[in-house]
Amino acid sequence: ALQRERFVSTMKEQAEIGGTDDGGLHRLALSDEDRRIRDWFADQLAAADITVRIDEFGNMFGRRAGTDPDAKPVMVGSHLDSQPYGGIYDGALGVIAALELIRALDDEEVETEHPIEIVNWTNEEGSRFQPAMQGSGVWAGAHSLEDEYAKTDVDGNVFEDELERIGYKGEEPCEPPEEYEAYLELHVEQGPYLEENEKDVGVVTGIVGFTWGAITFHGEADHSGPTPMHYRQDALVAAADVISQIRRIPSSLGERTVGTTGYIDAKPNSINIIPDEVTFTWGFRDPSDDVIEEARRRVLEEAEWAAEREGVEWEYEDRMRAPAVEFADACVDAVQNAADDLEYDSMRIFSGAGHDATHMHSVCDTGMVFAVSENGKSHNESEYTSWDDCFSAASTIANAAVDLAGG
Amino acid sequence: ALQRERFVSTMKEQAEIGGTDDGGLHRLALSDEDRRIRDWFADQLAAADITVRIDEFGNMFGRRAGTDPDAKPVMVGSHLDSQPYGGIYDGALGVIAALELIRALDDEEVETEHPIEIVNWTNEEGSRFQPAMQGSGVWAGAHSLEDEYAKTDVDGNVFEDELERIGYKGEEPCEPPEEYEAYLELHVEQGPYLEENEKDVGVVTGIVGFTWGAITFHGEADHSGPTPMHYRQDALVAAADVISQIRRIPSSLGERTVGTTGYIDAKPNSINIIPDEVTFTWGFRDPSDDVIEEARRRVLEEAEWAAEREGVEWEYEDRMRAPAVEFADACVDAVQNAADDLEYDSMRIFSGAGHDATHMHSVCDTGMVFAVSENGKSHNESEYTSWDDCFSAASTIANAAVDLAGG
Numbered sequence A, B: 001a002l003q004r005e006r007f008v009s010t011m012k013e014q015a016e017i018g019g020t021d022d023g024g025l026h027r028l029a030l031s032d033e034d035r036r037i038r039d040w041f042a043d044q045l046a047a048a049d050i051t052v053r054i055d056e057f058g059n060m061f062g063r064r065a066g067t068d069p070d071a072k073p074v075m076v077g078s079h080l081d082s083q084p085y086g087g088i089y090d091g092a093l094g095v096i097a098a099l100e101l102i103r104a105l106d107d108e109e110v111e112t113e114h115p116i117e118i119v120n121w122t123n124e125e126g127s128r129f130q131p132a133m134q135g136s137g138v139w140a141g142a143h144s145l146e147d148e149y150a151k152t153d154v155d156g157n158v159f160e161d162e163l164e165r166i167g168y169k170g171e172e173p174c175e176p177p178e179e180y181e182a183y184l185e186l187h188v189e190q191g192p193y194l195e196e197n198e199k200d201v202g203v204v205t206g207i208v209g210f211t212w213g214a215i216t217f218h219g220e221a222d223h224s225g226p227t228p229m230h231y232r233q234d235a236l237v238a239a240a241d242v243i244s245q246i247r248r249i250p251s252s253l254g255e256r257t258v259g260t261t262g263y264i265d266a267k268p269n270s271i272n273i274i275p276d277e278v279t280f281t282w283g284f285r286d287p288s289d290d291v292i293e294e295a296r297r298r299v300l301e302e303a304e305w306a307a308e309r310e311g312v313e314w315e316y317e318d319r320m321r322a323p324a325v326e327f328a329d330a331c332v333d334a335v336q337n338a339a340d341d342l343e344y345d346s347m348r349i350f351s352g353a354g355h356d357a358t359h360m361h362s363v364c365d366t367g368m369v370f371a372v373s374e375n376g377k378s379h380n381e382s383e384y385t386s387w388d389d390c391f392s393a394a395s396t397i398a399n400a401a402v403d404l405a406g407g
């Protein structure tokens, strides 16, 4: 059984690295804070006598041997990077739960047939570099290594340079070295459903599909006073019209459809100049790929209309397109059985957030456990999950992993 | 008569200081470039044997003596600061025309009854620090010195510190040292009307009123995926809704009404986080003060509605409120007569841009001359006025000034 005290104190320890004054985390991918949490994580694995392997994209792996040399590994983990002002559970909870699983197996000298491999994926958050789930995406073959190496952050820093700078460009190829038995990931729900339904843990059945992109309108900078309204080519008005629609498109599509603009940049950004270049993002998610495609079509149509109204030019780029995934029965059942055995009140739930499990789904059987998110809040320093809920979810994934690993 | 070659080469000389690669200017108030253009301007006055006076707000004055010791000075000038990527005519043309007037009077040893005083006002543009027309506003008593000293730019730099840093916090009180006979200002139109009507110069009859302000919405940062639409408090959607309306409010008010959002800042500005704090500006202008007040009322009403729809908090601050002004007949007539005497085809025009003349109107009789703006374009590096049009306007203001100064 997992040791609750050790688990909680390890959670608190990781939260010190890149911790903010308001109790959150600022641990962006490939930042100095990311380097420090990676060093710390490597130390934890070393202390458990596990060799750390780092691949050329910075993904970190550590394997606890199994008894059957032919048995495929069961992978368990998540990510240690965070949003700019994120919470201390998002990602880290899944990695620390995997660490506690290894420690508990060692304590009790339990052997499993299959190896259990712990993982920390590079840049899951997708805040500094896009797309999200980048490390698992390259590893699973959804993106090319070269394309992702070349990505830049808003300051123009190149991904590959930053990876080298923090010392985590490893030697291993970024791809599965062999076949895997299963991938399990524990994560906070980040939505309100478990709490609303008063559940202890969530048995995740799949992950919504995504469309992310950015639209840029090119208008004409001009004086905000003497320029008559009908002379204007205002890039910000075009953007505002589309952003209003991104909020409204979901209501006509599906119950679970969401649409968001998280980012906007206007130039020259001066009170008395008509803005001439405005870039902003869209993001839609839904369990149905058809709905996603329809949302993407509609936002581009809205951009076309807004551009016509304002007489501005426009362009767009896709930043992420991921189909919805449905998890393998073997994993969903293992998680459900674990929750039932531990007598946790659980419910089936479809994830509204993306996870590395999205990509792992194409590599092997995949499943997830959700921990309750208070108020459904995340990507915010006030993200909160009680230690009880953290521990219930950790115990559930541990039992499911041991089950799949034949322990 | 003015010397065209000297005038054009002086225009080109000033455009080198803070000149951009694309032929515009980047000479923000109280920047290093502003220091350099001020030093250059002081040298030009010194070369004309004129003593430079600098007041405690950085406004620069130089007086050419008149023959009658009791005659009140006629002030002529404009500003040397620019927008972030502005044109080379906006402001500078008015100062260089005044310089050329003094030089031409000296060449021909013309004496005037009234002194002629040349002025460079501090921070006319209002881009780095708000409000616009700040130096003339303090000098004319529209704003308190203390309030304006305390203003900060987006990086938190304090006006007074920056003024000291560039060495232009002078000794003179920032107020009229005596009564003035008249104030004349030459400026590029910055709108399309003179060109559309194929005129040589514009006889300005007044300046629109302004309302400027900033609105901030405070929502809740949350994850853009698992957060259902009806849980959201999205500060950016509220802002987008209001920005769309700022574009549309003018059409229901007046023919000359304009409304603009030039500035927006969203936090945390990450693609997968619902924005929790968004600040943006409004600016409305019209020849009627009632229309201005109605526009201000409507934008605040739109903000209230948007805040209610999104469930966000909001606040606003006024950044500038200036009533419309109508110029004194004495000055309008002097400008009209000068244009007629020089056989320029002119038209009466109401300014859609603010000018230091807005505030000078409360100090003494005030008038303005407009030079043709090609395509009405300004606050943009591609702002353009032909040297012919620059020279026609300069000749007009020179004759009007000499007329008012009794020369």
Ligand SMILES: NC(=O)NCCC(=O)O
Binding pocket: A090, A124, A125, A126, A132, A133, A190, A352, A353, A354, A355, B223, B225, B272
């Ligand atoms: N789980 C999570 O927050 N992932 C980041 C990618 C996304 O879903 O926006």
Ligand SMILES: NC(=O)NCCC(=O)O
Binding pocket: A223, A224, A225, A272, B090, B124, B125, B126, B132, B133, B190, B352, B353, B354, B355
């Ligand atoms: N003339 C001019 O561009 N003034 C700046 C203030 C404004 O009108 O926006």
